[in-house]
Amino acid sequence: MPVPDPDALAQRFRAVYTAALTDVLDALGLPRQTLPPAIGPLAPGMRVAGPAFAVEGFPQPDAAYEPSIRRILTMLGDVPAGAVAVYATHDEDSAQFGELSATALAARGCAGIVLDGGCRDTDFIRAQGFPVFTRYCTPQDSVPRWEAREWGHAVEIGGVRVATGDYVVGDADGVVAIPAARVEEVLERAEAVAATENQVRDAVLQGMAPLEAFDRYGKF
Secondary structure (H helix, E strand, O other): OOOOOHHHHHHHHHHOOHHHHHHHHHHOOOOOOEOOOOOEEOOOOOOEEEEEEEEEEEEOOOOOHHHHHHHHHHHHHHOOOOOEEEEEOOOOOOEEEOHHHHHHHHHOOOOEEEEEEEEOOHHHHHHHOOOEEEEEEOOOEOOOOEEEEEEOOEEEEOOEEEEOOOEEEEEOOEEEEEOHHHHHHHHHHHHHHHHHHHHHHHHHHOOOOHHHHHHHHOOO
């Protein structure tokens, strides 16, 4: 079987929406693939799609500055081009991501970040347009309050397991994680769902009753 082109795959995922993806995942018996609703886009219109690169860190009060920042910068340099960095921070107080981190990832061709944690320098990032999905914003730097411990593995966020190599998609409704082994199947089914919903929308706009539309198309 030919390996799908990563850029074409990301483009197709950006063309569908997370609601269609979650409907497909539900039908496949995977009902726990949506990250917590508190994680959302930093700016309206931001979308992200790409293979996950998992990052995990923990609060570390009074951590030594230089070793901590060097570890974070090493991690940023390990995020592959086209990937979405997915942070499990286990933190509530500091910003693990900011404008210079966004600049570094964007310059390396990374697709975006999903951050179960905090972001700062938000005006700069919005102006830059780098896709950031975050749980909260704060000006307080993570160094020396937090440190990255491990990356390139698997993390759990709100009961959802996200492994490096899984696929993540984010839009205005939230973020969905798709297991790596089901990526193409889920995408093809989601594209079909979106096409059917377009037919339902057109039918309802033309006066068809909602129940009649459901009976005809099997979707509403």
